[in-house]
Structure formats: structure tokens, C-alpha cells
Amino acid sequence: MSSITQGMPKNAINVIAVVHDDVPGSARKTIYADxxxxxVSELKSFTGRQVHVVFAGGKPYSNFDYKGDEVLKTLQDWEPLGHRLLSEMKKEGLETNNLTKVILLTNDMLSDRAAGAALLWPPTGTGTVAISSLGSYLFVGHEIGHLLGARHEDYEVQYNGWWSETYMAPKRDLLRTIAYTFSPANRKNIMNYLADKD
Structure with a gap:
């Protein structure tokens, strides 16, 4: 890294969160807090980057038909809408960069087995769009984690008076609490993803 780029500020992580029409008003009031x-606190703590969340809505984004057993097809249908929204918000003055992600927040699960999904490009590429149910406080962080390079394989169950799961737990165990953190391995995965994004 040259001395010129060393002092430059790092790109912020931007999340455009689209609240689906099916999310009740009572839940909308606490989406950011919950x-x-x-x-945001976790990502800031180890990346050294600002993290911004901007809420968006309106048709055709907020009424997107996300339910169905073909989750990959649902994500592929959501992707062009997510990019369209990103483009529209950029024209309206939102500062975007290669770390801007778009996530659809839903009241219900996508299918009987999927509470959320992120569009990834194997073997190592991450995408820009995801969908997440608000059914657990773990889900949104999990899907954003995928978009930043975190992996299921590197999640942990941590113990701090009780067993708790880090964000990338592949399946939520209701007997455990939520750690609201990424495991050290997933922090490293995210840092590796961010390394060339400035």
C-alpha cells in the first residue's frame, strides 16, 4: 500500500433495506434497533469502516413476491430489482460504492426451510442482494454476513454464561441465545473480502 492511499478513508459499508409490505407497523418501529x-456495532468494531443503513420501500420493491420453494429463482428475480433500486437511489443522491448491498426484509420465511438467502457467486464471489425474514434477530446479520464473505462453516457456538450462536449459524437453535457477533474466522473472512474494496 502506498503512502498516498494509506491515509485515505475506507469505503463505508452501505445497506439499503427494503421493508416488505407484509411487515406490520408494530415491527417496523424497531427494525433498526432489533x-x-x-x-452495525459489530461490523464497525473490527472493520474500521462506517456502516450506513438506509430504509427504502415502494412498489415494485416492497410488494415483491418472495415466497416459494425455488429460493435460488426467487433471488435471481430479486437481483434486477435490487440493482434497479440501487441505480434509482444513486440518481437521487445516495452515495454508493462497491460495498453497497440491498436486502429485502420480510415478515415471513421464503419457504418452509429458508428464512433468508443471499445471492452468491461460487466459489468465492459475493453478490449485492439478499432477502431476510425478520423472524429472528439473527437472520439479517446472517444474510449481510454472506454478502460480505462470511461462511456457515466458520460460525461458532460461544459460551459466556450460556451458549450463544454467532451470526453465521446455518440453522437457528432456539435453546441458544444470539451472540450478535461474527466468529474470529468469519471476521477474518469479512476482512479478506474488504481488503481490495477501497
């Missing part, structure tokens, strides 16, 4: 504040 689902984003712990995640």
Missing part, C-alpha cells in the same frame, strides 16, 4: 444496531 436487527441492525447490533450488526
Amino acid at each position: 436487527h441492525f444496531h447490533p450488526l
